[in-house]
Amino acid sequence: xxxxxxxxxxxxxxxxxxxxxxxxxxxxxxxxxxxxxxxxxxxxxxxxxxxxxxxxxxxxxxxxxxxxxxxxxxxxxxxxxxxxxxxxxxxxxxxxxxxxxxxxxxxxxxxxxxxxxxxxxxxxxxxxxxxxxxxxxxxxxxxxxxxxxxxxxxxxxxxxxxxxxxxxxxxxxxxxxxxxxxxxxxxxxxxxxxxxxxxxxxxxxxxxxxxxxxxxxxxxxxxxxxxxxxxxxxxxxxxxxxxxxxxxxxxxxxxxxxxxxxxxxxxxxxxxxxxxxxxxxxxxxxxxxxxxxxxxxxxxxxxxxxxxxxxxxxxxxxxxxxxxxxxxxxxxxxxxxxxxxxxxxxxxxxxxxxxxxxxxxxxxxxxxxxxxxx
Amino acid sequence: xxxxxxxxxxxxxxxxxxxxxxxxxxxxxxxxxxxxxxxxxxxxxxxxxxxxxxxxxxxxxxxxxxxxxxxxxxxxxxxxxxxxxxxxxxxxxxxxxxxxxxxxxxxxxxxxxxxxxxxxxxxxxxxxxxxxxxxxxxxxxxxxxxxxxxxxxxxxxxxxxxxxxxxxxxxxxxxxxxxxxxxxxxxxxxxxxxxxxxxxxxxxxxxxxxxxxxxxxxxxxxxxxxxxxxxxxxxxxxxxxxxxxxxxxxxxxxxxxxxxxxxxxxxxxxxxxxx
Amino acid sequence: xxxxxxxxxxxxxxxxxxxxxxxxxxxxxxxxxxxxxxxxxxxxxxxxxxxxxxxxxxxxxxxxxxxxxxxxxxxxxxxxxxxxxx
Numbered sequence: 001x002x003x004x005x006x007x008x009x010x011x012x013x014x015x016x017x018x019x020x021x022x023x024x025x026x027x028x029x030x031x032x033x034x035x036x037x038x039x040x041x042x043x044x045x046x047x048x049x050x051x052x053x054x055x056x057x058x059x060x061x062x063x064x065x066x067x068x069x070x071x072x073x074x075x076x077x078x079x080x081x082x083x084x085x086x087x088x089x090x091x092x093x094x095x096x097x098x099x100x101x102x103x104x105x106x107x108x109x110x111x112x113x114x115x116x117x118x119x120x121x122x123x124x125x126x127x128x129x130x131x132x133x134x135x136x137x138x139x140x141x142x143x144x145x146x147x148x149x150x151x152x153x154x155x156x157x158x159x160x161x162x163x164x165x166x167x168x169x170x171x172x173x174x175x176x177x178x179x180x181x182x183x184x185x186x187x188x189x190x191x192x193x194x195x196x197x198x199x200x201x202x203x204x205x206x207x208x209x210x211x212x213x214x215x216x217x218x219x220x221x222x223x224x225x226x227x228x229x230x231x232x233x234x235x236x237x238x239x240x241x242x243x244x245x246x247x248x249x250x251x252x253x254x255x256x257x258x259x260x261x262x263x264x265x266x267x268x269x270x271x272x273x274x275x276x277x278x279x280x281x282x283x284x285x286x287x288x289x290x291x292x293x294x295x296x297x298x299x300x301x302x303x304x305x306x307x308x309x310x311x312x313x314x315x316x317x318x319x320x321x322x323x324x325x326x327x328x329x330x331x332x333x334x335x336x337x338x339x340x341x342x343x344x345x346x347x348x349x350x351x352x353x354x355x356x357x358x359x360x361x362x363x364x365x366x367x368x369x370x371x372x373x374x
Numbered sequence: 375x376x377x378x379x380x381x382x383x384x385x386x387x388x389x390x391x392x393x394x395x396x397x398x399x400x401x402x403x404x405x406x407x408x409x410x411x412x413x414x415x416x417x418x419x420x421x422x423x424x425x426x427x428x429x430x431x432x433x434x435x436x437x438x439x440x441x442x443x444x445x446x447x448x449x450x451x452x453x454x455x456x457x458x459x460x461x462x463x464x465x466x467x468x469x470x471x472x473x474x475x476x477x478x479x480x481x482x483x484x485x486x487x488x489x490x491x492x493x494x495x496x497x498x499x500x501x502x503x504x505x506x507x508x509x510x511x512x513x514x515x516x517x518x519x520x521x522x523x524x525x526x527x528x529x530x531x532x533x534x535x536x537x538x539x540x541x542x543x544x545x546x547x548x549x550x551x552x553x554x555x556x557x558x559x560x561x562x563x564x565x566x567x568x569x570x571x572x573x574x575x576x577x578x579x580x581x582x583x584x585x586x587x588x589x590x591x592x593x594x595x596x597x598x599x600x601x602x603x604x605x606x607x608x609x610x611x612x613x614x615x616x617x618x619x620x621x622x623x624x625x626x627x628x629x630x631x632x633x634x635x636x637x638x639x640x641x642x643x644x645x646x647x648x649x
Numbered sequence: 650x651x652x653x654x655x656x657x658x659x660x661x662x663x664x665x666x667x668x669x670x671x672x673x674x675x676x677x678x679x680x681x682x683x684x685x686x687x688x689x690x691x692x693x694x695x696x697x698x699x700x701x702x703x704x705x706x707x708x709x710x711x712x713x714x715x716x717x718x719x720x721x722x723x724x725x726x727x728x729x730x731x732x733x734x735x
Contacts, residue, residue, distance in 0.1 A: 023467050025459075049466055049648060054492040058459035061452065065432070065463025068450065069471060073463065091453050218448040218464060219471050221427040225442070226450035228435075236393065237443070382658055382671055383725045395699070395724060400676035405723025561720045599678040 004181045008146045008172040009035040011179060012102060015150035016074055018182055019189055022048040023066035023073040025059040030114035031170040032076045032104045056081035060088030067097045068226055070217035072154060076102035079112060079121060090129030092163035093251065095226045098192055100153045105169040107358045116358035117170035119281055122336035125165040126310040132248050134255040136262045137165045137310040139280045143177035155190040160258055161212050167309060171282040171360050199223065206233040211254035256311055263313035266305040267320055269295060273302030275326040277370055278341050280306040283332050286361040290370055299374060306337065314344050321345045328353050328373045330366065388412045390446050397440060401599020403558030403584030404438055407505055410564035418572055430473045432461040434486060437512045438478040438505040455485030458493045461500050469649025472572065479506040479520045483541045494548035496642045497576040504541060507586035515589045522625060526593050542581050542621045546635045551576030553635035557583040559607035563631060576641035583629055663709030667730045674726035675703035681718035681727055687711045690718060
């Protein structure tokens with residue numbers, strides 16, 4: 001472990017390299033381009049390759065292809081490019097492909113404000129593409145978090161054979177902070193489970209007890225089938241309700257069952273509070289000093305930071321919020337996580353206090369947003 | 375599939391025989407193209423030039439794309455138009471794989487057009503087979519980029535107002551190492567060109583003109599498989615060194631098949647020094 | 650449907666070559682019948698499992714082993730092997 005000074009985007013790049021990234025596909029887009037540029041310089045010395053493709057659609061599909069050839073793959077983009085990747089994410093879900101997709105949120109909709117951050121893409125990160133599925137979404141709030149959550153994103157992708165969305169934003173992407181980076185061997189790096197049976201007995205989509213099928217890749221003699229249509233355990237197209245039900249149930253359940261591993265939240269003074277503020281990402285960065293200032297004045301306020309935006313461990317979240325008389329959700333949008341928290345904690349005591357800004361949230365505006373409800 | 379595989383036909387060893395008979399219509403040329411390709415692959419495997427476990431078929435969506443169902447190799451049935459970028463990721467991640475993309479003219483040159491363009495420009499190390507039937511058959515007969523002018527399709531019921539795209543000409547104008555056209559009416563060329571392409575580096579493109587009696591044949595009044603086959607055969611002319619100026623597909627003037635471009639420009643793998 | 654595999658093969662053994670027809674794969678496109686240079690393939694009378702009538706070989710001894718039928722069949726339903734009986 002050693003101390004470094006990096007930007008959010010560079011931290012993601014460095015953590016990806018540590019996790020074993022060998023293939024990066026991308027397309028220039030503010031504020032994610034510098035992540036690709038940094039990797040383009042560094043990744044070849046680790047035996048990896050960075051390719052700028054003709055568009056984001058090619059990027060996500062190439063990343064998925066590379067994953068099927070047996071390497072860890074990633075792409076990073078922002079709102080407009082993320083929207084283009086929708087079908088690709090759907091393909092990764094259906095084919096159970098480990099791949100990491102970074103969305104560095106900016107102001108939208110459409111071209112929006114490319115250089116400034118909001119928290120608009122929460123639901124898109126969860127449900128970008130068509131289809132009935134659940135994928136993990138992580139939201140860092142610091143450069144250290146970018147680093148740690150990237151390692152976690154790759155591990156979750158490999159462990160559960162799923163695309164993972166890492167939801168950063170334009171503020172965090174380009175801010176510079178000190179962080180601790182890991183040396184190889186210091187943290188657990190998870191690789192996809194491989195088959196334990198010979199090719200004649202292998203069924204590409206037959207799950208293990210954890211609902212995740214072991215993943216043979218191209219070139220190993222297993223004659224794998226990557227199938228975008230609804231399929232049975234052999235990967236053969238099936239159009240009947242039984243197969244569909246089983247496939248959809250398993251794809252969702254394998255993630256939900258892993259919520260204990262996937263979900264993380266951070267609690268500050270929550271056990272001792274009448275009101276708890278819930279926030280994530282760059283908004284949370286300003287909620288923390290606001291809550292701390294209020295506590296210093298004697299207010300019994302707590303702060304719960306969501307590190308994982310999906311799936312939510314509703315039981316854990318509820319327990320953390322159960323003692324508070326008020327739950328105040330502060331986010332930089334017109335209400336996303338607020339709707340989940342209101343449902344889980346109860347809408348009678350949950351209040352939505354947006355801080356809508358394209359500049360890094362100011363202390364006074366966040367203080368006003370919190371204090372208004374106290 | 376734990377049971378021993380049924381093998382009768384000499385190519386059955388490369389087919390998932392438990393999925394036969396395949397879904398293609400009576401008289402559809404895709405099976406002919408696939409058979410010819412498999413014969414070429416078989417020859418290369420027997421000559422020790424190709425590892426059977428390294429062959430990967432990547433397809434998009436459409437009738438031609440269903441090839442990935444039936445081949446007993448690693449295969450991927452991916453998104454409509456996106457087989458080429460998927461295949462690019464596969465090849466770059468593991469350059470020892472022999473990656474073959476198969477798709478229809480709509481999949482490869484319509485929705486996939488931009489990817490085709492850039493893969494050819496890069497001279498990406500892929501072998502792409504585009505099976506042209508001039509229509510979107512899987513979805514019922516809509517306009518395709520190659521549909522000739524004035525032809526009826528379900529989305530141009532008053533006649534196609536768009537001049538067609540000459541995909542061979544497009545790819546030949548880019549940086550591809552191999553651009554050829556064949557027809558299912560003379561399958562030997564499909565086999566020859568596949569054999570040759572599999573021994574080359576860079577972007578290798580083969581257009582295979584095919585019969586589609588059920589859909590395109592119906593649109594142009596050639597519903598009977600043998601009739602459509604014979605009408606196509608009449609118009610196909612092989613030339614040993616065709617020039618691009620004669621590559622336009624013209625149902626009146628004829629369709630020239632042959633190897634339009636054969637060269638050895640540095641491939642993308644050469645340029646990134648990777649395999 | 651494809652679980653009970655289409656297995657039945659009709660063998661038409663000539664003196665030099667054997668023409669093999671995998672009955673249930675045939676879809677009656679008639680390409681093989683049209684292309685055979687010695688015209689020994691004709692449409693059969695019996696339907697296969699799917700209702701198509703695979704070809705029969707009228708004079709197996711006349712087969713010259715050109716295998717055009719094998720190359721032009723889209724169904725992998727016909728193939729020619731050497732040998733046969735005298």
